[in-house]
Structure formats: structure tokens, C-alpha cells
Amino acid sequence: MASAAAAAAAGTGCYSQTSWALRRLGAGGGALASAATRRRNCSVAAAVFDNQNREYVIVGGGNAAGYAARTFVEHGMADGRLCIVSKEAVPPYERPALTKGYLFPPEKKPARLPGFHTCVGSGGQRQTAEWYKENGIEVLYEDPVEAFDGKTQTLKTSSGKILKYGSLIISTGCAAARLPEKIGGDLPGVHYIRDVADADSLVSSLGKAKKIVVIGGGYIGMEVAAAACGWNLDTTIIFPEDHIMPRLFTPSLAKKYEELYEQNGVKFVKGALIDKLDAGSDGRVSSAILKDGSVVEADTVIVGIGAKPSVSPFEAVGVNIEVGGIEVDSMFRTSIPSIFAIGDVAAFPLKMYDRIARVEHVDHARKSAQHCIETLLTSQAKAYDYLPYFYSRVFEYEGSSRKIWWQFYGDNVGETIEVGNFDPKIATFWIDSDSRLKGVFLESGTSEEFSLLPKLARSQPIVDKAKLKSATSVEDALEIARSSL
Ligand SMILES: Cc1cc2nc3c(=O)[nH]c(=O)nc-3n(C[C@H](O)[C@H](O)[C@H](O)COP(=O)(O)OP(=O)(O)OC[C@H]3O[C@@H](n4cnc5c(N)ncnc54)[C@H](O)[C@@H]3O)c2cc1C
Ligand SMILES: NC(=O)c1ccc[n+]([C@@H]2O[C@H](COP(=O)([O-])OP(=O)(O)OC[C@H]3O[C@@H](n4cnc5c(N)ncnc54)[C@H](O)[C@@H]3O)[C@@H](O)[C@H]2O)c1
Ligand SMILES: O=C1O[C@H]([C@@H](O)CO)C(O)=C1O
Numbered sequence: 001m002a003s004a005a006a007a008a009a010a011g012t013g014c015y016s017q018t019s020w021a022l023r024r025l026g027a028g029g030g031a032l033a034s035a036a037t038r039r040r041n042c043s044v045a046a047a048v049f050d051n052q053n054r055e056y057v058i059v060g061g062g063n064a065a066g067y068a069a070r071t072f073v074e075h076g077m078a079d080g081r082l083c084i085v086s087k088e089a090v091p092p093y094e095r096p097a098l099t100k101g102y103l104f105p106p107e108k109k110p111a112r113l114p115g116f117h118t119c120v121g122s123g124g125q126r127q128t129a130e131w132y133k134e135n136g137i138e139v140l141y142e143d144p145v146e147a148f149d150g151k152t153q154t155l156k157t158s159s160g161k162i163l164k165y166g167s168l169i170i171s172t173g174c175a176a177a178r179l180p181e182k183i184g185g186d187l188p189g190v191h192y193i194r195d196v197a198d199a200d201s202l203v204s205s206l207g208k209a210k211k212i213v214v215i216g217g218g219y220i221g222m223e224v225a226a227a228a229c230g231w232n233l234d235t236t237i238i239f240p241e242d243h244i245m246p247r248l249f250t251p252s253l254a255k256k257y258e259e260l261y262e263q264n265g266v267k268f269v270k271g272a273l274i275d276k277l278d279a280g281s282d283g284r285v286s287s288a289i290l291k292d293g294s295v296v297e298a299d300t301v302i303v304g305i306g307a308k309p310s311v312s313p314f315e316a317v318g319v320n321i322e323v324g325g326i327e328v329d330s331m332f333r334t335s336i337p338s339i340f341a342i343g344d345v346a347a348f349p350l351k352m353y354d355r356i357a358r359v360e361h362v363d364h365a366r367k368s369a370q371h372c373i374e375t376l377l378t379s380q381a382k383a384y385d386y387l388p389y390f391y392s393r394v395f396e397y398e399g400s401s402r403k404i405w406w407q408f409y410g411d412n413v414g415e416t417i418e419v420g421n422f423d424p425k426i427a428t429f430w431i432d433s434d435s436r437l438k439g440v441f442l443e444s445g446t447s448e449e450f451s452l453l454p455k456l457a458r459s460q461p462i463v464d465k466a467k468l469k470s471a472t473s474v475e476d477a478l479e480i481a482r483s484s485l
Helices: 002-011 017-026 035-041 063-074 095-099 129-134 196-206 219-230 251-263 362-378 447-459 465-469 474-483
Strands: 053-059 082-085 138-140 145-149 154-157 162-170 174-176 190-192 211-215 234-238 267-269 274-279 285-290 295-297 300-303 307-309 339-341 346-350 355-357 389-394 404-410 415-419 426-431 437-443
Touching (some): 063 082, 095 219, 162 362, 211 219, 219 389, 285 300, 362 389, 437 474, 465 474
Parallel strands (some): 082 138, 162 339, 234 267
Antiparallel strands (some): 174 307, 274 285, 285 295, 346 355, 389 404, 404 437, 426 437
């Protein structure tokens, strides 16, 4: 950061938090200080930093950034004051769509931008590039922040722009974990899926594909394998554990989903690690070689082996060693004044369960963004009290024999009681040693049934386990749980 550091050094102290705060109180709406204010605050560097000062800067243009922008607008604090610095070429969108509607086969009308910009995923206004312009929000596209200096409150982007911020909101999310290049992780035909450019590249491969291998049995693995069924592709999922979705599903719940996938033609290779991905004579991936020497042919490989928080270049702000990510308090404040972190990258106090957590799901991205910006703008000291909520939807495309949509609320700890087997519902209840209901999962519920789940997981009632075990249907089990509230 040589040049940025030199430029920033000249301005050290000129635009301290105090001067930003003064301007916020007294400047009457402009993001940039008037020439007179600048002269008062710092006579030397004003010229240098003309055009470089931003009152609020959000780094990252993903889900959390979109919801943060909306909250700024709702509070009348966006116009001329807010800048979003994004690595991507398009404004924030609802990332979950990338492995759902985006991967529908061409004849089933796949989702495309601008259809799913934030905040349509939660029923809000669709924030297109025009929306940002109309609301006076500056968005820098395809210009990731590469360097950061907390002392001088300065950022440097890859194009060399120097930005001084009053308040900084880090919402850099996660990046897909990759297989090493030396084992073929970067071969043509090997895909990772995190952003819309990745999804476009995958769609172009699916159009030509015959045999696909999905590596990883988590969210991406399950959603992409189901999508591949819609393209009528020969699909194999390979993962190291003994069942899919090991982060959340019990072995018996996983078995039910695996059977459903098998009925749709998907093959499973469990307990297997990848030794390497091989290329054919055209240089494209042609097979996955497993550690036991077996070979699975593939013309397209999709790797979904987890995500890593994108903390760079903000490591100095404070990274949590246990869960990764930037550590924040219950108002998303980092250890450095005026710097906040939200969404996937934030390691925050999960109040209900008294632990520090990172949550890599969209509901938290939306709610953390709203909470952070509201507390920042209103100076209300309100602690974030999050109830974990995860969901997935697969086989949604028209013509699919069964649409699958599950939701989970709470904590997946303790013993489990499971009812139903795609008839069409399944419910799983996680119950601790005091008979308190800690987590609840429901497949194919009605909206009324789904709306019961957060109430149960939030209030953690003591349930009659024997009664729940004897439930004759999912409806019956939910009624038993409801009556314990
Ligand atoms: C394919 C896919 C499907 C998903 N489906 C679901 C789902 O069904 N349900 C669910 O609950 N969750 C789902 N998730 C998770 C959910 O999308 C994330 O939790 C959510 O997007 C997190 O929001 P975020 O803003 O923290 O991060 P992101 O949305 O990832 O945004 C981070 C942004 O920061 C940018 N960035 C990173 N570094 C820099 C930098 N240095 N400078 C500038 N910009 C930078 C990135 O390019 C990106 O645009 C899915 C995720 C993926 C990848
Ligand atoms: N519906 C949703 O909530 C949803 C959907 C898609 C993606 N996402 C998010 O996107 C991110 C990435 O998802 P993901 O599915 O990659 O992560 P994940 O953590 O859900 O699953 C990773 C899987 O990869 C496998 N794995 C791990 N290391 C491996 C290795 N070295 N070789 C082979 N397999 C390995 C394991 O089977 C593991 O279950 C996560 O943050 C996830 O929450 C969420
Ligand atoms: O949360 C979500 O947002 C998108 C979509 O609803 C936006 O249109 C999607 O597929 C989700 O699961």
C-alpha cells in the first residue's frame, strides 16, 4: 500500500472520527465537508483528499450490503453520504437464487438479473443500479478494496482509488473454498459457485454437459445436484462423510433425502476424498480420481466444499480465531471505533446460546445489516438477539415430480425425534437433556406450520418426549409441540 500509505499519512488526523462526527451533526446533509470545514479541520491535506472523503463506506456488494443500503435510505442517510465498494460488476442481489432459479434448465425460464436484486428476497423493493443512483448512493463496481489503514481511515481499491471513510461497514461475505490447483482444482470445466459470474460460467457448462460430478455433500452439493436433474444429466455426488448435510441433518434425516435424490437418478459416493481431478486431451476436466484409486468420469465438476470468510485486507480489525471472521459485539461494532462488520464475515455474540458464531445464511445477512445500520444511525444501544434460521428449496422447476422446501430454526443439539417420510412432510425436533425443544426442522410445511417453528425454537418449551415419539403424523407432532408453548 505504498502510495496509499504515503497519501494517507499526509492526511493523518485531519479527518479523524471527531471531525466526521462534527460534520455529521453540522454539515446539513452533504457527504463531503465544505471547503471551509475542511480548512478548519486540516489545512494541509484538504486538497489532497478532495473527492476522496466518504461519510459511510460499505465494502462488499452482496446480500448484507443491499439490506444495509436499504436501511440507510429508510433513515434518510444515504443521499450523497453512502458509498458501496464492490468486487462484482452488478449491484447487490439475492445470492440464494444462484443455485435455485438461476440453474433452472433454459426451457423452464431461469431467473436472471435484474429480476432478483436485493431486497426482493424478503418482499422489499428491487434495488437495481437505477435505484442506487436515484437514492444518491455511489457504487464502485469491479473495484475491490485491496488495502486498509485504520489509523488514517483510508481504503485503497484495486484501481488505485483512495477513499477516506467516516464509518466503515465490512460486508465482504465469504469466498468458496477451492481444491488446490496442483490436484486439478482450476481445470477448465471445474466450477465453484459464489457469484453471478460463477453461475453464468456453470450454466454454459451445463448446456454442454453429459456427466457431472458434484464434490461436497452440503448446501451447494444438494442444490446443484437437484438442479442437474432438471437438465437430465448423469449426476454423482462425492463427499467424505457418511451422509449428506452433516452440518445439520441427522443420519436418518439425511437417508430420506438421499433416497429421494436416488429416485431422481443421482448417485452417491460417500466417505470418499478426492485425490485429483484429471484432464482429457482437450485440457478440460475428464474425471475425478478418488483416494482409493477409483475413477469417476465427468465432463463438468462442481465443487461445494464450504466457504471461507473474506477478511482480507481487514485482518488488523480483529479476527476471531475460533470461528474465523471479523469479531464484533452485539451491535456489530469491531474493536476499532467507527468500523462495523455484518453478514457472513461477522463473528458475533449469538445471545440465545451464549457463544460467538458466524452464520453463513441469508436471513442473518439481512437482519445483521438492518440491526447494524439502525443502531449506528439512531445511536440506540440494542443488542442483536438472533434466532438461527436456515432453509433450502430444491427440485423447484416446473415439471419436477416433487418440490422440496425445508426450514430449520434454532440449534441442532441434543437427541432427536423424527416424524414422517416425505408423506409429503418430515419433522425433526432437537431436544436437550432438560426436555427443552432446541431446534426444529420441517419439510413441506404449510405457511401456518412453518410460522410455528420460530415460536418453538425461540421459546424452547419443555416437551413431552413420549407423546412426541408416539405422534402418528407430522401434523400431530407439530400440534403436540404447539401445545407445549
Ligand atoms: C450459491 C449460494 C446459494 C445460497 N443459498 C442460500 C439459501 O438458500 N439460503 C440461505 O439462507 N443462504 C444461502 N446462501 C448464503 C447467503 O447467500 C449468504 O449468507 C449471504 O449472501 C451473505 O451475505 P454477505 O453480504 O455477508 O456476503 P455476500 O453476499 O457473499 O457478499 C459479499 C460481497 O463482498 C464482495 N467482496 C469481497 N471482498 C471484497 C473486497 N475486498 N472489496 C470489495 N468487495 C468485496 C464479494 O464479491 C461479494 O459481492 C447461499 C450462498 C451461495 C453462495
Ligand atoms: N440453502 C442455503 O442456506 C445455502 C445454499 C447454498 C450455499 N449456501 C452457503 O454457501 C456456502 C458454501 O456452501 P457449501 O455447500 O460449499 O458448504 P457446506 O459447509 O454446506 O458443505 C461443505 C461440504 O463439503 C464437503 N467437504 C468439505 N471438505 C471437503 C473436501 N476437502 N473434499 C470433498 N468434500 C469436502 C462436506 O461434505 C461438507 O458437507 C456456505 O456458506 C453455505 O451456507 C447456503
Ligand atoms: O432468499 C431468497 O431470495 C431468492 C429469491 O427469492 C429472490 O427472488 C431466493 O431464491 C431465495 O431463496
